[in-house]
Amino acid sequence: MFNKDRWQEIFETIKKNKLRTFLSGFTVALGIFIFIILFGLGNGLKNSFKEFFLDDATNLLYIESGKTSKPFKGYKASRRIEFENEDLYDIQKFFSFYLEYITPRITRGAKIKFKNEYGNYTTRGVAPSHQFAEKTIVTNGRYLNDIDIKQKKKVAVIGRLVSRDLFGEEDPIGKFIDIGKTVFKVVGVFKDSGGDNEERFVYIPYTTRQKMEKATKKIGSIIVAFKPEIGNSGALAFEKQLREYLKQKKFIAPSDSKGIFIRNVSDDLKRNQQFASALQVIVTFVGIGTLIAGIIGISNIMVFVVKERTKELGIRKALGASPKSVINMVLQESIFITTISGYVGMFFAVLILKNTGDRLEDYFIKNPYINLSTAFFATIVLILFGAIAGYVPAKRAASIKPIVALRDE
């Protein structure tokens, strides 16, 4: 296969036909370049999407309360429903079969102060298991624990951005901050992949929050995590039973659609996953489209190149070149050019993607990437089609009788 003389002949041809070489090389390089860039950006879009929508645990039911819309059992309509600590224990007791963990959430805005720095943040009074529901990642110190809840300790776990705003470079752990005029000790700092907003929260024990509000037993909303193994249908059944149970407990008419709201994250998840897969389909489609455009481009160039060379190939044949050697020459040349330029295009595209990183985050493109096997595969496909596109006209040119090829125009 390897023949020094043949390669020398090919190199000479390439060297002396710079425009032709440039055209076919450029087409392939551009094709692969655009393919990788688009595919990478598409993946970046997918990354952002995942981050926005798929960052929390997915086996959750969010239970919120509202006002009733119908009178029931002597109660008037428009009665505000509220949850209490009691409800947490009851749900835990009745639904232990489905339940993985449960946490209340009491959301309050508060002015938070450290020395001279202050700002308005959202505090969440929660139980320790809230960490799993939000997939909170503690980077420093610890999260809330059961002792904090039981002893109603004044401790807080603050978000990365809260820490940055109030403490700057200082280590916040062990420092005391002022939350709504009550002094809390910072025990942990967390980050959250859900974006900046999620990192502006401050978590405190829900019991401490209740104590601050005149020792109330009320809680805002309840987050229930079911066991993942019960599956989507199990989750739906759980949701239904839970709704009935709470309506009965709170004296809400069974037909009343207000009063209690349960949001099933697994439904959201399903919808978001569908959206994500639609995005994947679009990215793939764009990729294939670009690749096809590249293939058509290189095919055109190859047809043109061979057409241009018909006479030369005729001369070569008259001088004793066999049809096989003519085809080989054309193919070897085209494969050589497309391989080199294909990998050049790939190299630059991958380089650009690598350097883009998070710079396009404002445009919802985060960390665009293409896995290398996809890039190689696309490049090989383009080379292969370039070769096929060259082979067909080359074979035809090689089978034209030399007299026809040499006939004066």
Added chain:
Amino acid sequence: MIQLEDLHKSYKIGNSSLHVLKGINLKIEEGELIAIMGSSGSGKSTLLNIIGMLDLLDTGTYRLDNVEIKNLNETKAAKYRNKFLGFVFQSFNLINYKNAVENVSLPLYYQGIGRQERQHKAMKYLQKFGLGNWSKHLPSELSGGQKQRVAIARAMVTEPKVLLADEPTGALDSKTSQEVMNLIQEINNSGKTILVVTHEEDIAKMCKRIVRLKDGIIVEDKKIKQNLIKSNV
């Protein structure tokens, strides 16, 4: 050297077929310089193409150096052309991106001869034909006469048994025509068999034998006294 017996050739044009060669019988000895003459459409170029294995015959026999040429596939024809025949065309047919010496050495490449030797042999022929100083020039930088001499050098570099020239002076003025014919005569004098297709009487008269074709048959075949050109170029 060449024996043709009852050679027929026709081309299909649409539904009808055009009978171009209608039974050609021709015997060419080694060392002859033979002109094939005829008006356009007489079949002279077709005859040359068949002899040159650029085209296939329909019926009849063709012997080259006592070997019958038949059942040629492209690969075999290419090999024979390369080994036994040299071509000179009216429009030179040099490869335009290769310089003179590269053009001349191309047939040797297809014989599988090494680079050094190719270069050496090609230079030898270029020098022999007075083009030593032009070896690195591209065809576009050469005059018509120079181009044709490069083409002749390319045809001769494989030392073929027969040199076939299709209107070699068709694109040249009369002075350069003389030069080229002089070269052809010199090559012939060294013992090479040469066929020249032409429609010009004075070119034909520089050969040793004239074969006239009309409507696909030989109407005249006579040996003449060669009009030798004085080698003053």
